[in-house]
Amino acid sequence: MHRRAVFPTPSESLPLQMETIGINPEQEVIHRPVGYPYFHWLQTLEGEGELHVQSLIIKLPERSGILLQPHIQHLYQAKSPLWRTAYITFTGTLASTLTKDLYGPSSEKIHWDRSDSEITQQLERILKLAESGTDASGWKSSAELYRFLTLLKTNGRRNHLPSMSRRLERIQHLLDWLEKEYANPDLGLAQMAEQLNIGERQLNERFRELFGQTAYAYLIQLRLRKAKVWLPSRPDLTVRQIGEAVGFRDASHFTATFRQKEGLTPEKYRRLHGASAL
Known part of the structure; x- marks a missing residue:
């Protein structure tokens, strides 16, 4: 049976506003010479289809x-x-x-592993919400759609790369280790790469793919994040002591890095959050 739900037009504009959602048990041929007026997600539940778009032929298994x-x-x-x-x-x-x-300006196929059912389950969740008629304002559906789109980003695969969630799993051991070892000022790429038994170049490639920065830049960001927790919550410690506690060798390097990344000095950040600088 073809399940289809049309969402009510909300009284106010929403960041993400659902129009329709459905499951078609026997998809017919669809030809739209001028396209569709809204964003349109199409996925295969069973069988295989073929999409012609922008001079491309895309298989949809x-x-x-x-x-x-x-x-x-x-x-x-x-x-x-x-x-x-x-x-x-x-x-x-x-x-x-x-x-x-999330996905760039062009249409590109997204696929996911056989063991991953979250994407389809989330679509089903939105469909059931629409069929229940309990979301007259549209805000619940908007939130659920945002979760669906982020699942496509984290669990979906594009080209031949593993999904973001799979790539994160590959380095999770290192991320957990850094949460414990970040305060060591001698920590560098060699020790980080050793945790994953890979080379430093490969380590940086993985971090660039996931976070858009090198592994060492991630470490510096982690240290600054820890400092931003300590600065307001530990008024008994000086800025120098906090810098040393999160892994910076000296106060001047800590202050310069903090100001470059955060746009203000550690002292100003501390005052901004209600703690007195010592």
Whole structure:
């Protein structure tokens, strides 16, 4: 049975605003010469489909989908005897900015591992919410849609890279170790790479893929984050003592790094949060 829900138009503009959601047990051919007016997520639940968009032909097997931009010409059709699909269409004041930040400006297939069911489960959760008729304001659906889009980012795979969640699992041991060892001023790339039994270059590649920065830059950020906890909560310690406690060799290096990254000195940060500088 084709399940389809249409969301009510809210009385106020929402950052993410659902339009429709549904499951189609036997997807028909869809041809839209002028595209669809809203963002359109299409995924395969069973079988395989084929999407024609921007001179590309994209196969959509099970556990894969694509987010189509508004007003982009496209056509999709079944490539197997049965093509069962799910879809979400949405708009919103932040929809364009958010989708660009998460996935970039172009339409690209997202797929996920056989063992991962979170994405489809979240779509089902939104569909049940829509069918219940208990979200007249649209805010609950907006929040659930945001979770769906972030799951596509963290659990989905693009190109041949593992998903973000899988890549995080690969370095989680190191992240846990850094939470304990960050205060060691002698800590460097060699010791960090040793925790994962990989080279320093590969270590930096993994951190750039995940965090957009080198492993050592991540360590500095971690030390500053710890300092931002200590500065207001430990007025009994001087700024110099806090800098040393989080792994900086001297107060001048701590102050200069803090000001460069945070835009103010440690003393001003401490006063800003209500503690007196010593």
